[in-house]
Amino acid sequence: MIPEDFPEDIQPHLIPQAKGELIYRCLGCGSEFGIEKLLYTCPDCGEVLLIYDKHSERLRQISGALWRRIFDYRKMLKIPALKGIYRYHEFIGTVIPLSSVVWLGEGHTPMVEANAFMQDKANIRFFFKNDGQNPSASFKDRGMASAMSYIRFLIEKGYASEILAICASTGDTSAAAALYASYLPNIKSAVLLPHKKVTPQQLSQPLGSGAKVFEIPGVFDDCMKVVESLADTYNVALLNSKNAWRILGQESYSYEIAQDFDYDMSNKVVVVPIGNAGNITAVMSGFLKFYDTGIITELPKIIGVQSHHANPVYLYYQQDAGRRKFEPVTVKPSTAQAAMIGNPVSMPRVIHLADEYNKKAGKQRVFVVEVTEQEIMDWQLTANRNGHIACTHGGESLAGLVNAVNTGFVNQDETAVVDSTAHALKFAGFQEMYFENRFPPEFEVSPRPELMNAPTLVRPKDLTHVPAPGKPLDGEEFQQFVKRTSEEIASALALTRR
Numbered sequence: 001m002i003p004e005d006f007p008e009d010i011q012p013h014l015i016p017q018a019k020g021e022l023i024y025r026c027l028g029c030g031s032e033f034g035i036e037k038l039l040y041t042c043p044d045c046g047e048v049l050l051i052y053d054k055h056s057e058r059l060r061q062i063s064g065a066l067w068r069r070i071f072d073y074r075k076m077l078k079i080p081a082l083k084g085i086y087r088y089h090e091f092i093g094t095v096i097p098l099s100s101v102v103w104l105g106e107g108h109t110p111m112v113e114a115n116a117f118m119q120d121k122a123n124i125r126f127f128f129k130n131d132g133q134n135p136s137a138s139f140k141d142r143g144m145a146s147a148m149s150y151i152r153f154l155i156e157k158g159y160a161s162e163i164l165a166i167c168a169s170t171g172d173t174s175a176a177a178a179l180y181a182s183y184l185p186n187i188k189s190a191v192l193l194p195h196k197k198v199t200p201q202q203l204s205q206p207l208g209s210g211a212k213v214f215e216i217p218g219v220f221d222d223c224m225k226v227v228e229s230l231a232d233t234y235n236v237a238l239l240n241s242k243n244a245w246r247i248l249g250q251e252s253y254s255y256e257i258a259q260d261f262d263y264d265m266s267n268k269v270v271v272v273p274i275g276n277a278g279n280i281t282a283v284m285s286g287f288l289k290f291y292d293t294g295i296i297t298e299l300p301k302i303i304g305v306q307s308h309h310a311n312p313v314y315l316y317y318q319q320d321a322g323r324r325k326f327e328p329v330t331v332k333p334s335t336a337q338a339a340m341i342g343n344p345v346s347m348p349r350v351i352h353l354a355d356e357y358n359k360k361a362g363k364q365r366v367f368v369v370e371v372t373e374q375e376i377m378d379w380q381l382t383a384n385r386n387g388h389i390a391c392t393h394g395g396e397s398l399a400g401l402v403n404a405v406n407t408g409f410v411n412q413d414e415t416a417v418v419d420s421t422a423h424a425l426k427f428a429g430f431q432e433m434y435f436e437n438r439f440p441p442e443f444e445v446s447p448r449p450e451l452m453n454a455p456t457l458v459r460p461k462d463l464t465h466v467p468a469p470g471k472p473l474d475g476e477e478f479q480q481f482v483k484r485t486s487e488e489i490a491s492a493l494a495l496t497r498r
C-alpha cells in the first residue's frame with residue numbers, strides 16, 4: 001500500500017524520522033556517553049554498556065493502542081528500510097535515518113506451530129520461531145543489521161571513514177558480520193574463530209563473503225580475549241555482542257513475537273538458549289520496552305536454557321538470591337556449539353535486566369534451566385522428524401521448555417515460543433554423528449535407534465553393469481537396471497502391486 005492510502009491518524013507516524021537522543025549507559029557506574037563514538041565498555045570503569053533512549057517518555061505520548069496500529073500498518077509498506085528490524089525504528093535505533101539502514105532480508109521470521117504429536121509429547125502448546133530463516137541462517141543477522149546501520153550512519157555523518165569490523169565468534173556472528181560488511185563498500189571485516197570449533201558450513205560463510213578469517217587455538221572464550229585485546233589496542237570496530245548496538249537489533253525478536261500474537265502476551269512463554277547471553281538480554285529488554293510503552297500489558301515468562309556442558313548462567317541462578325556470585329566455568333564439548341561459552345560477556349546485563357523484569361512483573365518471570373546433551377539431540381531430531389528445521393540450539397530450547405513444564409516453571413495452559421536460533425543445516429554434522437553413532441564419549445550422547453536414519457545404496461547384485469557418470473547404459477541393459485532397481489526399492493518399502 002502507498003503511504004497516501006493509510007488512515008489519516010496513522011500517516012504522521014507511518015514513516016519514522018531520525019530523531020531523539022540515544023546514549024550509552026554503564027551498568028557498573030551509571031555514567032552516560034554520547035553515541036558519536038563506538039564504545040564497547042565504560043571508559044571510566046570497564047563495565048558493559050546498554051543503549052538507552054534519553055527521551056523515552058516521548059514514546060509514551062503515543063498510546064499503546066496507536067503504536068500497535070502503527071506497526072500493523074507498517075507491515076503493509078514496501079519500503080526496504082522498514083521491511084526488517086526497523087519496522088520498530090523508534091525502539092531500535094531512533095537516531096538512524098532510513099537512508100543508513102542496511103536491510104538484507106533479516107527479521108520477521110516465521111512462527112510455526114508444532115503439530116499435535118509434538119505438543120502432546122512436550123505437554124504444552126508451542127511454536128518454533130525459525131530464526132534460521134534469516135539471511136546468514138541465524139538470529140545474529142538481527143543485531144548485525146543494527147550494528148552495521150549504525151556504522152554506516154557514523155560514516156555518513158563524517159564521524160568515521162574506512163572501518164575494519166572485527167569479531168570473535170562461535171560461528172554465526174562471523175557469518176553475519178562478514179555478510180553485512182561485504183555489502184558495504186567502506187567496511188572490511190576480519191573474524192576470529194576457535195580452530196575446529198565451528199562447523200564446516202559456518203567456516204564457509206565468512207570465507208564466501210570475502211572476510212579475512214583467522215583460526216585460533218582453544219575455545220571461544222580464548223578468541224574473545226584476543227579480539228578484546230585487538231579492540232583495546234588498534235583502530236577496529238568490535239562487532240561482538242559487547243557492542244550494545246547488536247543488543248538493540250536483537251530486541252526485534254521480542255517485538256515480532258508480540259506482534260504475531262496481536263500483542264496479547266498473557267500466558268505466553270519465550271524460550272531461548274544462552275551462550276554469550278546477548279540474546280536473552282535483548283529479549284528481556286525488548287519486552288520491557290513494549291511493556292513500558294503500553295504496547296503489551298503483560299510480560300511473558302522467559303526461560304533461558306543452558307547445556308550441562310556450558311552452564312555458568314544456570315549455576316549462578318541456582319544460588320540463593322542475595323548472595324549469588326558469578327563464576328565462569330570451563331566448557332565441555334557441546335552440540336549446542338554456538339552457545340559453548342563459559343564466561344558470557346553479557347552476564348552483567350542479564351543480572352540487571354532479569355532483576356528489573358521480575359520487579360516490573362511483580363513476580364518471578366525469568367527462569368534458567370539446564371538440559372543434557374542427550375536431551376538436546378533427541379529433541380532436535382524429534383522436532384525435525386515432525387516438520388521443523390531446528391538447529392541443535394533449537395533442540396536445546398525445546399528440551400528446556402519440556403524441563404520447565406516438568407519442574408512446574410511453566411504450566412500446561414500456557415503457550416510457548418521456542419527459539420530455533422539457526423538453521424538445522426549449519427549443524428548437520430551433529431546429526432550425522434548421531435546417525436552414525438560416532439559421538440566421542442565426552443559429548444555424552446548415545447543415539448536412540450528410533451531416531452537414527454541412514455541412506456540405503458541400491459545396487460542389484462545380479463546386474464553386471466550399472467550406470468556411472470559419463471558412462472550411461474542403453475538398450476536391454478538399461479531396461480534391466482531400471483526394472484531391478486525399482487524391484488529392490490519396492491521390496492525395501494514393502495510396496496504392493498497395483
Ligand SMILES: *Cc1c(COP(=O)(O)O)cnc(C)c1O
Nearest residue numbers: 172275276277278279338421422
Ligand atoms: C550466538 C548463538 C547462540 C547464543 O546466543 P547468545 O546471544 O550468545 O546467548 C545460540 N544459538 C545460535 C545458533 C547462535 O548463533
Ligand SMILES: [Zn+2]
Nearest residue numbers: 026029042045
Ligand atoms: Zn562505568
